[in-house]
Amino acid sequence: MAEDVLKSGNLPENPERATLEGRNKFMGFWFFLGGEVVLFASLFGTYLALRNSTVDGPTGQEIFGLGLVFLMTVILLTSSLTSVYAMYHMKNNDFKKMQLWLGITVLLGFAFLGLEIYEFVHYVNDYGFGFSTSAFSTAFYTLVGFHGAHVAFGLLWIISLMIRNRKRGLNLYNAPKFYIASLYWHFIDVVWVFIFTVVYLMGKVG
Amino acid sequence: MSTTAENKAGFGSVLWDYLTTVDHKKIAILYLIGGLFFFILGGLQAMLIRIQLIAPDNEFISAQFYNEVLTMHGTTMIFLAAMPLIFALMNAVLPLQIGARDVAFPFINSLGFWLFFFGGIFLNVSWFAGGAPDVGWTAYAPLSLFSESHGVDYYAIGLQIAGFGTLMGGINFIVTVVNMRAPGMTYMRMPLFTWTSFIASVLILFAFPALTVGLFLLTFDRLFGGNFFDPEMGGNVIIWEHLFWIFGHPEVYILILPAFGVFSEIIPTFSKKRLFGYSSMVFATILIAFLGFMVWAHHMFTVGLGPIANSIFAVATMAIAVPTGIKIFNWLFTMWGGNIRLTSPMVIALGFVPTFTIGGMTGVMLASAAADFQYHDTYFVVAHFHYVIVGGTVLGIFAGIIYWWPKMFGTMLNEKLNHWFFWLFFIGFHLTFFFQHFLGLMGMPRRYWKFLPDQGLDLFNLISTIGAFGMAIGTIIFLVNVVMTQMKGEKVSGDPWDARTLEWAIPSPPPFYNFKQEPLVRGLDALWVEKMQGNGKIQPAEPLGDIHMPNRTFVPFVISLGLFIAGFGVMYQGAMWILAGIGFATTFGAMLYRSLKDDIGYHVHKEELEEEGDGSNG
């Protein structure tokens, strides 16, 4: 009986919630995201309090380039969409297509991360805007960096799930794992939308 | 079965058993041992503080050492004693009360314990590595930036590790309550201890991340050249206070709500009456939790947030006294007309009610912002929070330990010694802290190393120190009682108190799978319902069948150990970065292993269960 959860094929409609373990994971992860919301809210609050504390360093208005950030936004939002496709195929029990769309999600994630690193390097080298430049710079790198670290973690997570299960397909044991990884990915995207608005748009305009 | 096997087993195998266990009942014992250890440590620190303050101008310990002891006392008691002892009770009791075979995430449960354990050890390594943190348990900036030793770094990283553990424990219990309740165990039939633990877990979930962020900012400022709290670089020291208290005030409710739950179990049991106003108790718990998030700035009245902000936070704070008062009256009405048995848990409950009420009253006094300018940072505040934390949380913990001891260990603590413990501790407590109210009103500031002669402070300080010795002796008696009881090892029945809730329907200690058959819950106080209307036994909700159990695992220990090692690397940097590399590689490697290795548990088969005969749900 216990081994059944490792058999692939013939899965029920919502494989991620078909077992008690799956339901627990699913719900526990939602609560975890609730905690993450408080974490990012605290970081946003700190950033808002310090965003004008530039001292002698550059201001956001001087350094932010909306073009690049807009591109990053589009990439990350698209990756959210592709992960939705992946979950769609999971529910249809189509493992290959799920892997394909997850793969695309991962590529987009790497593109985002690459651009973010490029952005940071650019700030440091061309504007002398380092972590210790001002309270603003510390808050900026901490908030955006926390998000970036979440992206990196998510990428490693999804990749290891894809590799681990590449041969055996979907089953009731790994379906919840894929599903919560995709939930996490959506969460990261939502946080980015706020960063885009609060950090970059408000920084450029307000 | 499992217990007899253990009696024969050697020390090594018992150790391995506990290092790898995922059984909530054993994790409860781990939390209990860890929590009591740190409670004793924090208690010794308290004694050092009180001996230093026994007389004016005393030179018993140096000023620097005093600051370290004071800081570590508060930090240890809150994070390493009270929290884990509460988790001990939650682990021991909550799954049984809702008729579950285990918690929702046995692995995460064990991880939570080991993170707490290694975080606590990390913090205390500071004693041997150049000095403990010396800036108070609240670690206000910019003082925390100026502190020169690595003490504050140990504080920030140690609490970070322990805090992750707490967060995971919280999520685990939330999901356990939502998903794992037995058939018939509706929300409004849950015992109050389960309810308050559930709500406390929700508070943990939403409060601890604020501390996580605060500790990260502190670490970045101290170790990585950040500027969050450095005004010269545009930083703002008040941010720390906000983050700390956004966590800190909910934290005090995390500490007190489960204690409320304990007393809400004890009082009905020993009054032979159902809890008065059950639904209003549930409602009051939720309301306290909700309001608890909107009052944090009452710790910051003197910061200068302005009269509007101060007034709003003052009124919100006072509002909390209303649901708290509801609870007090419900306990009194439960006892009213009841058939009261003065067992030691009940006597502790009787001591708790007035003590906590005094603490609540001084709380309302502190909550009036204008008056708080006078009280703030004096011994009046010290008296207030000890009345609520010791008079509430600590009494709740001890009452809970005594009450559920038979369930956890199958033995019964000696009642006579329990009473001795209580009276010494209780009288000692009031001697220690009652007079501190007056010391505060007379202007004695908190956290000072010395007070001067001829200011009328001598006598009350002397009384306070004498009282502290009373508490210490009481605690020693409790510990002696524990040792003696376990040496004698006299077994008791599954229901030695003639109690009301589900956990008393199974043997003490329960078999590792808790319930042979899922129980069918037919009302509030499930066991009492059966005692009154049935044959005194809980009816099963399913035929006897295979039971699914999780595998034991060493991975949580390794994950936590990795963070412990990495902490040193992050702190000392330079050549020590290698430790961070090793530590993080260990942690992430173990996490990866956990994620990739299938772990679907095993089954206890029906035939084995039948062999064990009756005695499960009976």
Ligand code: HEM
């Ligand atoms: C009616 C309920 C309560 C009210 C109105 C209240 C109010 C307050 C206020 C206004 C302060 C700040 C005083 C100052 O620093 O000037 C305070 C401090 C404190 N309270 Fe309460 N409180 C209540 C219940 C509790 C409970 C239940 C606990 C814990 C179980 C608690 C623990 C503390 C602690 C630890 C501090 C001191 C923190 C520090 O500065 O180190 N309080 N309380």
Ligand SMILES: [Cu+2]
């Ligand atoms: Cu408070």
